[in-house]
Amino acid sequence: MNMARKESEARRDAIRVDLQLIADMVEPGSRVLDIGCGDGELLDYLVHFKQVDGRGIELSMSGVNACVSAGLPVIQGDADTDLDDYPAAAFDYVLLSQTLQATMAPKQVLENMLRIGNRAIVSFPNFAHWRCRVGLALQGRMPVNESLPDQWYDTPNIHFCTIKDFILLCDEMNITIERSISLDSTGRARRIGSGMFFANLMGEQAVFLLHRS
């Protein structure tokens, strides 16, 4: 292996902590669809370190072209409109990282994810995080922070929810939560168990592994 290859392998090895949590939930060698795959960071990791048969959908053409240029099978498409094309149970995992809150119809997207995949992994920013609560309660402003960097008028996020909201939706949709993890602002991961109040307060974002009962 030459130096350049080694370096690129090393870069590939270090991915964002929330992406790492998702990656850890994926069985090696499985079939994976990554919706909203961006520039392909997670997909590239999964293909190279978990030997998955991975595909991606990305809304921005620049993201798509970056992915395809990196040899990743990615198409330009929209979670809201293009998931209908896929046959049922085509994938072992369907991933949606930090994108659910930006979809037009999150419920429909979740339905489709669990139709196309045997399992779904979803991550999203938690709107009940204490900093959001403080911002709203004391400053009377919509939250703008590291994980939610956009002002209300130019954010792509149109359907915010909290960890609690999401758990209730899963219940309503008869979705089984296999694993759930919250990430605090320091990047520390905690299992969301019985202490849901604490997770909902301290978790800046959350990752859920789901399947249909």
Added chain:
Amino acid sequence: MTAPDEHSAAGFEAPEISHRTIQLGVKEPLRLDCGVELKDFPMAFETYGTLNESKSNAILVCHALSGDQYVAGDHPMTGRPGWWEVVVGPGKILDTDKYFVICSNILGGCMGTVGPKETNPGTGEPWGLSFPVITIADMVRAQAMLLDALDIPDLFCVIGGSMGGMQVLEWAALYPDRVFSAVPIACSAQHSAQNIAFNETGRQAITADPDWRSGDYHRQGVVPHRGLAIARMVAHVTYMSEASLHSKFGRKLQDRDSVTYGFDADFQVESYLRHQGSTFVDRFDANSYLYITRAMDYFDLAERYDGVLAQAFQETNARFCVISFTTDWLYPTAESRHIVKALNAAAASVSFAEIETDNGHDAFLLDEPEFWRVLRGFLDGADEQRGLLG
């Protein structure tokens, strides 16, 4: 073959080229879609690079309507560089130091493969209009016969733009086990009414030329050059975009300061099109133009599969890379998206990139860095999967 680093030092050098013609259908005839059987017919092809021992590095390039087998190197008739010289060669995207690149003149063509210009061995005369009507699938079946003859079991990649892209799709449908990766560029799974309309205009121009002589012009010693030139002029406009025509020519006048109040080529764009028309006539056969455009018009891949395009890709394990161009109005992005949807429905592995450009349909032949980046990335990825990197 020289070492790769020598290429970068001295710039690109000409690839190792082999010009060949082979007789196909000697034992088993080619059964055409129209029902006719074609026996013992010639196919002309070029190869670049070397087939490796495991025969796993073959790439078939499928050419478009006005293309031919001379992908790289100098064209023997025009002396100009091959039509995909920018992409095919040592160290280039289709790297002939690594891949064995094959391009054959299509069935019905006029560069050595059997077509209306060639002699019908049964009569000793040119086929002319007695040549059977062919389809894109027929072209692909003939290419598969060529691979059989060359003893190449399968293709690392089959790639082509425009009508070449249609052949790529047909390859994936007809020979799912022989295609490892497929790159249909700027094409469609179904020729649209607009495409048929332009082709018909071209055909009418040819058949309206008095020198066409009901297709018998070869025997009568004339050439319907006016009709063919007009057909080419119309088609050429469809390969460009409003933006590229504007930036290239605008309303600029040709070697004059003011309009002449006549019907000379006052404008540069007129002069350019006339030139395109007249040079095309020197290298292309009018009857071939009729047959090939007809094959394109008949192309509707879903038809054999009860109108469900996804069914065409049910058997394939190929990795696809579908590419379109923003200003291509002949094969617009929507057509590529339609292919992508069908591939998704078949749960195929597919990449799809739309490239932003002003160059219209012709962009696939031109210097388009974003297109090349995508293409190179896809091939490298496929290469890694195939294990060519070792």
